[in-house]
Amino acid sequence: MSKYITAGLIGYGTVGKGVVKILENNQKIVVRKVGKPIKIKSISDLNPIDKPELYVKNFKDIIKDPEIDLIIELVGGYEPARTIIIESLKSGKNVVTANKAVLAKYWDQIFITAQDYKKSIYYEASVGGVIPVVQGLNEGLAAEEIFEIKGILNGTTNFILSKMTKEGLAYEEALKSAQMAGFAESNPSFDVDGIDTANKLAILASLAWGSWIKVKNIAVKGIADLNIKDVLLTKRMGTIKLIGSAIKTKNGIDLSVCPCLIDKSSAFSTVENEYNAVFIKGKDSGDVLFYGKGAGQGPAASAVVSDIINLSKFIVTNTAGIVTDVIYDRKKKIKILPSGQSKSAYYLRFTVVDKPGVLSKISGILGANKVSIASLSQPNIKQGDYADVIIITHETSLSHLETALRQINALKSIVKSKPVKIKIEK
Numbered sequence: 001m002s003k004y005i006t007a008g009l010i011g012y013g014t015v016g017k018g019v020v021k022i023l024e025n026n027q028k029i030v031v032r033k034v035g036k037p038i039k040i041k042s043i044s045d046l047n048p049i050d051k052p053e054l055y056v057k058n059f060k061d062i063i064k065d066p067e068i069d070l071i072i073e074l075v076g077g078y079e080p081a082r083t084i085i086i087e088s089l090k091s092g093k094n095v096v097t098a099n100k101a102v103l104a105k106y107w108d109q110i111f112i113t114a115q116d117y118k119k120s121i122y123y124e125a126s127v128g129g130v131i132p133v134v135q136g137l138n139e140g141l142a143a144e145e146i147f148e149i150k151g152i153l154n155g156t157t158n159f160i161l162s163k164m165t166k167e168g169l170a171y172e173e174a175l176k177s178a179q180m181a182g183f184a185e186s187n188p189s190f191d192v193d194g195i196d197t198a199n200k201l202a203i204l205a206s207l208a209w210g211s212w213i214k215v216k217n218i219a220v221k222g223i224a225d226l227n228i229k230d231v232l233l234t235k236r237m238g239t240i241k242l243i244g245s246a247i248k249t250k251n252g253i254d255l256s257v258c259p260c261l262i263d264k265s266s267a268f269s270t271v272e273n274e275y276n277a278v279f280i281k282g283k284d285s286g287d288v289l290f291y292g293k294g295a296g297q298g299p300a301a302s303a304v305v306s307d308i309i310n311l312s313k314f315i316v317t318n319t320a321g322i323v324t325d326v327i328y329d330r331k332k333k334i335k336i337l338p339s340g341q342s343k344s345a346y347y348l349r350f351t352v353v354d355k356p357g358v359l360s361k362i363s364g365i366l367g368a369n370k371v372s373i374a375s376l377s378q379p380n381i382k383q384g385d386y387a388d389v390i391i392i393t394h395e396t397s398l399s400h401l402e403t404a405l406r407q408i409n410a411l412k413s414i415v416k417s418k419p420v421k422i423k424i425e426k
Helices: 014-025 027-034 059-064 081-090 098-104 107-116 133-140 155-168 172-182 196-209 227-234 297-316 358-368 398-409
Strands: 005-010 038-044 070-073 094-097 148-152 237-247 252-263 276-281 286-295 343-353 373-377 386-393 420-425
Touching: 005 014, 005 059, 014 027, 014 038, 014 286, 027 227, 027 237, 027 297, 038 059, 038 297, 059 081, 059 358, 070 297, 081 094, 081 098, 081 107, 094 155, 094 297, 098 107, 107 196, 107 286, 133 196, 133 237, 133 276, 133 286, 148 155, 148 196, 155 172, 155 237, 196 237, 196 252, 227 343, 227 386, 237 286, 237 420, 343 358, 358 373, 358 386, 358 398
Parallel strands: 005 038, 005 070, 070 094, 252 420
Antiparallel strands: 148 237, 148 276, 237 252, 276 286, 343 386, 343 420, 373 386
């Protein structure tokens, strides 16, 4: 029996370097928890690395190496990440990954392969950075019937929104600040368009309800067109956050990713900068809240190394993969609530001609479409002949509201720009 657990690392970027650093510095902790050291035997990357003695140009050579016990996949994206994971499992290797995109898109293929080849795949770092929410759902809340999952799941967007809220920066300025701080990529679309949050929500929802929840079933809206005016106008009511939401209703799972106006009393309202938070409601557990850093080398690498340690415990005893990590039956189908049937209260802002009769036209169209007004106000900020009107609705169906907004937007003689709609989260 080997005196080491040997690992092959594929992808030596920011997180990969962090993983190597933590393993090198924390071997005493590793030995105490696993029973033997964990050794990185080989590293593959597109470019030569700062550890030439470990460098392997072709990742396939690492997968085929009979001395390697587990593969750490940190290349990101869809390919070759999918191939690395699938071929590793088929080659008898257990896998650790932080890749939320490949898991969300190929959930079916990946976990069926893991079951067929009786191997394990651990992926805590794919959701929420250092927050142990995957383990929480899989183990801590294993007995629960899950009713709700809601979360701030992207550190980049939360950093941007924090800058907009606290410093009054416009979106473009806040994005530059996030890029300078290392939290946003040069092309930030994956984060700011809500795709990253949708991938993470799909993973959590698939775990919670035991079926593959596809990203295409999630209504997604990002923050790129969020106007600083709305951030500032809503500060007296709460704060705007990008929220991923999955709610079990009698008509199906209600799935969405969008900017939401969060009440000041909500725990989410205090989650700032790169921090993430996930709220889960269970039938017997009640409300459970996870909180921690969702971005940065340290938090992500820490979560990956935790998975390596936990998986290594089973590798030592030759039990990894014998018991299925994810209970997945591809025959099981979960009903998804059509997005138009989703119900919520909303913040609406209309920029309209400042003259008598305009408000009655708007309120009349809303009422005709079954959208009830909870409050109406007009900020004392004029723009020439135009003024802003703020309406807070009672809970209404999204389809009714969108029909009303289309009709209002068609009133070109009185409406200056497209109405703004922001969901209100309690």
